[in-house]
Amino acid sequence: MKKGKVLLSSVVAILLGVLFISFGGLNTKADTINSYILGNKIQPAEIQYREGTFSHWFGYENGVGKPEGVVVHETADANASAENEVSYFNNNWPSLQTYVHAFVDDKESINIHSADYGVWGAGHTANYKFIQVELCEVHDYDAFARSLSNDAYYIATRLIQYNLPDIPGQTVVSHHQVSNTYRETNHSDPDGYFAKWGYDMNQFNDLISYYYNNLKDSGLIYGRDNSNVPQTTVLSVNNEKAIFVPLVAFDESNNKTDIQNRGLANNTPWQFDQQKDFDGHVYYRVSTNEWVMDSYVTNHS
Template identity: 60%
Template sequence: MFLNKKFIASLATAAALTGVGFVATTQATPQTFIQEAKADSWINNYIADNNIKPVSITYTEGTFNKWIPYENGVGKPEGVVVHETATPGATAADEVSYFNNNWPTIQTYVHAFVDDTQILNIHSADYGVWGAGPTANAKYIQVELCEVSTTDQFARSVSNDAYYVASKLIQYGLPVEYGKTVVSHDQTSKMYGETNHTDPTGYFAKWNYGMDQFVALVNTYYNQMKSGTNAGGNNTGNNGGVDNGAVGSVLVNNPSSYATPLVAFQNDGSTKKSNRGLANNSGWYTDQQKTYNGHTYYRVSTNEWVMDSYATYTAK
């Protein structure tokens, strides 16, 4: 299952990218679509005509235990690499199960898998993974699109995939730039010469689709999310009191323990203790603040926050 496709992609990655740490994210709102993409696609038209909406992103922790900073630092990817799995009929859940069980052997892992019904994010996009060769791994978030068998399934799967890409570009303050912030594995193979994969070009071609049309769809969702129009999935939960512009850093310390505690905010606005913590006297990038029960919380991961009692905040 996908060994041939993926094994070569990650050779020497462990040596090329090392790092330890935790997670930090960004969620700024930036700029524009620079390269014109071909929006007149029968698949994109099918999505619009049938009012197909992307599903929500499901965040679940995978088994990949490498926390590898990007070349520009933790929480600073430069874009997204679009893959496809080359395993017809396997669902996103199937692929997640396979990768979680086999990544130490196949030496490959990605951030997310997408099919026609699910978007499963299994590793923090604040850190690199092993999917497209050392150079691309150090730069990009990576998402795998599952192969489906009907037109409707394909339309729904690329809708979900484009939504995931758009949401990550917005999260990390990146514009939509075809060939720069949105790239295929085929393109990274040509750019860096470290892999020989051509996905998703061949799979897209089976549906008379192309990366230019896919990027047009990404741009549609990107603009909808930036303007506050509902693009589909709802991944925010209860954000009461969130300041999205609070970009900076926090120095954390818990005098009563070896680690600084973290909490997650639940949909009802209450907090739940995380099973992970931050090393004392370590600094973390933060992009959001939330007020709860008289305390300010600083976001250092997708939904993990440190309380002001343990943090010294410095604005960027």
């Protein structure tokens, strides 16, 4: 995130080809970054849920747990990873007077404030409307593609979590669009950073929509592929006592341990390919060695 203040209003690539191909309804030019992501089926990082230090808990204009969409930010810091940014803003937000819900780079997606509540990232009006996520800068093509995949997945997941439609310019907006709409900030991210890679918000909206539609339809970002995942099914999860659903791991001796730095967002769908009985509960495998207990499963198919 930009290290300057984002005040609470007055209160405070180049395209290399011309052939078009389709990935499940998303048309992109053959050699653009979206095609690279989808063609290689880049898998987004799982979202980590951590408790940040931001101590101002305020609901959106429509109430707690009722955001109207997501603001796309870019950090404008060429040398900071998501971990770096999380540490910096947890330590310095009182003097910076700014904070967001999550930071994303090519390796991690780290959520540090419950998206049920607003943050200080884009001016007073937007802060009371939108979830806000910062994309960290990277330095090579593959890393940029992976960071976009992580960011698009985070955004699509949040839209689904809060039962929001995917409408570019309305439920998914850039900080630049927010600045132009509400005139409370003068930032133009992520447009300049995207342009360095021959990329723009229209292409990013295409990627978000692709993930969103597939997640809504099948729970899988690349859709149901009967040729290689015929046994995979989908479950939905929710934890009424916290902002995320906990995960556990099992070792070779079938001993269970809690996973401390990861969790699943409430009211989201997940694919699982195995299940096991342990200590009176059924556990479902949603990643290589990450399992969710049946107590948090609201339905599966």
